Amino acid sequence: MINMLSVAIFSGLFFASNQLSAGVPFQKCWTQWYDRDDPSGSGDWETLSHLHKENPGKICPKPVAIQAQTLTGLSVAAAGDVIYRSDTTAGFVCRNQDQRNKKCNDYRVRFSCPPSYCNEDVCWTKWYDRDNPSGTGDWEILSYLNKENPGMICPKPVAIQAQTLTGLSVAAAGDVIYRSDTTAGFVCRNQDQHNKKCNDYRVRFSCPPSYCDEDVCWTKWYDRDDPSGTGDWEILSHLHKENPGKICPKPAAIQAQTLTGLSVAAVGDVIYRRDTTTGFVCRNQDQHNKKCNDYRVRFSCPPSYCDKDVCWTKWYDRDNPSGTGDWEDLSDLHKENPGKICPKPAAIQAQTLTGLSVAAAGDVIYRKDTTAGFICRNKDQHNKKCSDYRVRFSCPPSYCDENVCWTKWYDRDDPSGTGDWETLSDLHKENPGKICEHPQYIEAVTTDTNTPSTSTGDIIFISSPTKGFVCRNEDQDCGGCLDYKVRFGCPC
Incomplete structure (x- = not known):
């Protein structure tokens, strides 16, 4: 009894100190929940060392804080178990022998790490295999990989992953690994193995998006569920069934965001x-x-799975690096090329004027996204000078048709009545001679944020270049339509 009491006091101190540290406003984020063990044996052992081995690159080496809860969502305090360890060094341990009923609850844990471990603005490079274990071992050294693959791996990777050439994880292969980190790279020495021979490994690194494998693309966003029931279940098997041939069998990566475009880290939901x-x-x-918030997901797949209802605009080069750098700002490009680039592009590509990719050029890129555009700052470069870049954007097909001219935007109605009726016949009457008789394209966006009608979640009754645009309030699940404006693509 005294022993159990001392354990309880000891573990209580650990847990209390942990809870205190978890409340400090660190600029960190939380990893996903991990559940590697259950209490069917001697207890529930969610040890950090094992979690690191089983989830390479997913948990930072030195977490700031740890949280634990039962699989049913109860806190440790609510569950009432005596906890043996709960800290950022050992991880979490609940021993059956310490419990009054001799059985722990089943727990899961997560860790507070730097934002790069929750940041969706990173990607994984392609796999590299520069060595095999025929000599002293398998030496996938980062410095050598950088020399042999200039510009393909970022200078300071966020994480490293290793697997055998047959796809086994390090934990599954069972080898003793000498080094596996983002400084040295990966080393498996034959002398450390029981059979004196390592498996043959390949490695990849987590880097900014510009270092991604360009032979993949992102599918369109899918939203098959909402949290009105038990939660938001965007299950891949269901998405495969409901969208045959649209998502590759084995995606390389997954992204999730709310319907309003916020990342998982930004909204703070606990993701199962x-x-x-x-x-x-x-x-x-x-x-x-x-x-939960309402989420949508997309998957990284081979190019054949890309959304074919988009195209690439022409290349734009509005700046050069003679000043502070090369600033291909999307806002400036919109102003300087009215109607030529869609309000919210799906993707951005950048290359030098000589046709080199960003990775091949080797520059450090400050921004490259569909919100800001592309920015390369001279001060970030080793030689203090960026290459000269051009950019293009992925948009609906109408933005790539050179023989189309766009009208101005029209907003003749608002949804205060039965809906928003931007009909072509009415617009023709109210704007004689301003819109061609037979438009080829129509575009509708919200009047306040320029969000495309296809991304707002409204059910659109009509969106046709020959009839116009209609959103009816009666068709919406909640409330009425948003307020839209339209424009038409006509022959030049």
Whole structure:
């Protein structure tokens, strides 16, 4: 009894100190939840060393804080178990022998890490295999990989992953690994193995998006569920069934965001699953307010799975690096090329004027996204000078047709009545001679944020270049339509 009491006091101190550290406003984020063990043996051992081995690159080497809860969402305090360890060094341990009923609850844990471990603005490079274990071992040294693959791996990777050439994880292969980090790279020495021979490994690194494998693309966004039931279940198997041939069998990566475009890290929901095997699951029971946000997901696949309803604009080169750098700002490009670039591009590409990719050029890129555009700052470069870049954007097909001229935007109605009726016949009457008789394209966006009608979630009754645009309030699940404006693509 005295022994159990001392254990309880000891573990209570650990847990209390941990809870205190978790409340400090670090600029960090939380990893996904991990559940590697259950209490069917001697207890529930969610040890950090094992979690690191089983989830390479997913948990930072030195977490700032740890959280634990039962699989049903109860806190440790609510569950009432005596906890043996709960800290950022050992991880979490609940021993059956310490419990009054001799059985722990089943727990899961997560860790507070630097934002790069939750940041969706990173990607994985392609796999590299520069050595085999025929000599002293398998030496996938980062310095050598950088020399042999100039510009293909970022100078300071966020994480490293290793697997055998047959696809086994390091843990599954069972080898003793000498080094596996983002400084040295990966080393497996034959002398350390029981059979004196390592498996043959390949490695990849987590880097900014410009270092991604360009032989993949992102599918369109999918939103098959909402959190009105038990949560938001964007299950890959269901998405495959409901969208045959649209998502590759084995995606390379998954991204999730709310319907309003916020990242998972930004909204702060506790995510139950997010991987390329299951898909994405947010359970209401895991949230503080018992309700998940509504999410959509997309997957990284071979190019054949890309959305074919988009195209690439022409290349734009509005700046050169003679000043502070090369600033291909999307806002400036919109102003200087009215109607030529869609309001919210799906993707951006950049290359030098000589046709080199960003990775091949080797520059450090400050921004490259569909919100800001592309920025390369001279001060960030080793030689203090960026290459000269051009950019293009992925947009609906009408933005790539050179023989189309766009009208101005028209907003003749608002949804205060039965809906928003931007009909072509009415617009013709109210604007004689301003819109061609037979438009080839139509575009509708919200009047306040320029969000395309296809991305707002409204059910659109008509969107046709020959009839115009109609959103009816009666068709919406909640409330009325947003307020839209339209324009038409006419022959030049």
